[in-house]
Amino acid sequence: MPEILPSILSADFARLGGELQALEAAGCRTVHLDVMDGHFVPNLTIGPPVIESLRKVTKMTFDVHLMITDPDRYAPAFIQAGADHVLVHQETCPHLDRTLRMIQSEGARAGVVINPATPVAMLEDVLDVVDSVLVMSVNPGFGGQSFLHNSLNKIRRLAMRKRECGLQFPIEIDGGITMENVAEVVRAGAEWIVAGSSIFHTVNPPAAFQQMQRLAHDAAAIRV
Ligand code: DX5
Ligand code: ZN
Numbered sequence: 343m344p345e346i347l348p349s350i351l352s353a354d355f356a357r358l359g360g361e362l363q364a365l366e367a368a369g370c371r372t373v374h375l376d377v378m379d380g381h382f383v384p385n386l387t388i389g390p391p392v393i394e395s396l397r398k399v400t401k402m403t404f405d406v407h408l409m410i411t412d413p414d415r416y417a418p419a420f421i422q423a424g425a426d427h428v429l430v431h432q433e434t435c436p437h438l439d440r441t442l443r444m445i446q447s448e449g450a451r452a453g454v455v456i457n458p459a460t461p462v463a464m465l466e467d468v469l470d471v472v473d474s475v476l477v478m479s480v481n482p483g484f485g486g487q488s489f490l491h492n493s494l495n496k497i498r499r500l501a502m503r504k505r506e507c508g509l510q511f512p513i514e515i516d517g518g519i520t521m522e523n524v525a526e527v528v529r530a531g532a533e534w535i536v537a538g539s540s541i542f543h544t545v546n547p548p549a550a551f552q553q554m555q556r557l558a559h560d561a562a563a564i565r566v
Pocket of ligand 1: 376
C-alpha cells in the first residue's frame with residue numbers, strides 16, 4: 343500500500359513538535375525531513391540538533407533527505423540524531439556504492455535520490471544495494487514548485503527494472519504532489535509519496551494527510 347510522507351519543509355517551524363504529533367495521531371507513520379546546505383541547493387534548513395529534538399516527541403520513522411554536498415561527512419551525525427532512513431543524492435556521491443554501504447553500517451536504511459536531469463540508468467549498478475530510490479519531481483531546494491511530468495516516465499522505468507531484477511526497494515517521489523496528481527503517481531508505480539505544501543499549507547494538515555492517503559490507496563486498489 344502506498345504511503346504519504348509529509349515533508350516538514352512547509353510546516354510551521356515554531357511548532358514543529360506539535361505538527362508532527364498531530365500527524366502521528368492521524369495515522370501518519372513516516373515523516374520526510376529536508377536537509378539543505380545552501381551549497382548543493384540554494385536554500386538552508388535544519389541540521390542534526392533539530393532532528394534530535396524531534397526524535398524525543400514522536401515515534402514516527404524519520405526519512406531524512408540530505409541535499410548537501412558532502413553527505414559522507416555528515417550522514418553519521420544525522421543517524422546518531424535519530425534518522426531512520428538517510429537519502430543521498432546520486433549527484434553528490436562519486437563513490438555512491440561506498441556511501442550507501444556506510445549508511446547501512448551506521449545503522450540506517452540507505453536511500454538514493456536523483457534530480458530531474460539525472461536518468462534512472464545512473465542507478466543501475468546500485469539497485470541491489472539501495473533500501474529506497476527517490477525520484478525528484480521538482481528541482482530540489484524549495485517547496486511549492488510545479489510537478490515535472492517526466493518524473494512519471496522515470497518512475498515507470500524504475501518500477502520495470504525493479505520487477506525485472508526481482509528487487510524490493512520502495513520507489514519514492516518528492517516535489518509538486520497535490521490532491522489532483524497523487525493518483526497518477528501511484529498508478530505509475532510510486533509507493534512512498536512526499537508532500538509538503540499540499541499538506542501543511544492547508545487549515546488542517548492531519549485531515550489533508552488523511553485525504554491524500556485515501557486518494558493514494560484508492561489509486562493503488564485499481565492499479566493491480
Ligand atoms: C524540495 C524538497 C521537498 C519539498 C516538497 O527540495 O525535497 O521535500 O518539501 O515540497 P512540495 O510538496 O511543496 O513540492
Ligand atoms: Zn525532500
